[in-house]
Amino acid sequence: MADTMEQVQHLIAARKYEQAAKALDEAISAHPDDPTGYTNFGNLLIAMGDSGRAINFFKKALSLDASNGPAAFGCGNALFELGNYQEAMTCYSDAQQAGINDSDLFYMIGRSALELGHSGQALAAFQRAVELNGADVEARFQYALTLAKLGDLDHAEKQFLTVVDANSSHADAYYNLGVIAAFRDQTESARQSFERALELNPQHILASNALKNLDKKR
Template structure:
């Protein structure tokens, strides 16, 4: 098996020591291949060695500034530090250099969501869902951004698909209830959805407080 692939599998399995050993060998054997540096940086990010990780990412880009994986990893590097503006810039460079996976669109959309720029997040989250319709989290976040952009009917459609795929998704029940409320839906329908969220997650404070508010408004 290719050492890069083997190292990635070890990283995913949590075997950091062995992954580091393999990626070190990759770099020693192919010192001008940026992918080895990217993979080593990903290990360093996983173990919290941020400064060293950045130096490896910079080395990868120095070797070849058109490798999308370098920018994607750099985006994650910034995202994990909650530096969403910088992360978005790196994910955009990954797109520019040919990356076309649902992951990069999802991460770019999430950057804009965390920055409160929900309308900007929409095309990226939509594309993420289009590329992988089974990605429930991407669809959920797309639904949230639609709701935050006041596109309530479209949000409801997406959140109901989330519930269909995962009937135990308490946050989806809560958010679809809120979206229905914003469209002037019947209160019993809203309460029913909130009850389902609370049944799934009894300590869902947002749902509990929303139910309390709806019931108080009925009195």
């Protein structure tokens, strides 16, 4: 079963969804009481954009093992994709209680908390995600955004700079560095950041508008 699930993960990553579904069908038929097959089928359905059906597979996995952390986490992800953020948070809490303690979980807790308007909870979750995986650029970016939203611009700037150090093509991080510089009346620094964001993404409307506003102040 473990070898099959590893194969399935590679197939999903390669977007070979039909092959993955076939392998999972066979695994579930051979091991109908093993929650792993149902959990991975749920993850496959999320990848395919069918989060509604995915929930049924996660629930089946949880009916076989109520403390199955990956199934609870997957169910939370499906609910998040459907916009059911409060229910997603409940599932993420269940996943934590089942022993999951990784960056991906805390990142999704942070995303859900933001959607629910709980900025403080989001900040703590993103910070934990970064602590667990310093290479998670998207978690760090969201951490920086939340710091900025809460008015801690000094720490936000440091995090955005770390993001662009890790990913020099992160247009949104450059845009936000520009916003911080503009707020401090550091016009030239702001201009450079906005221009860099536009170089990386010519369709970056916020950076384009920000540059126009700087020009008006000349």
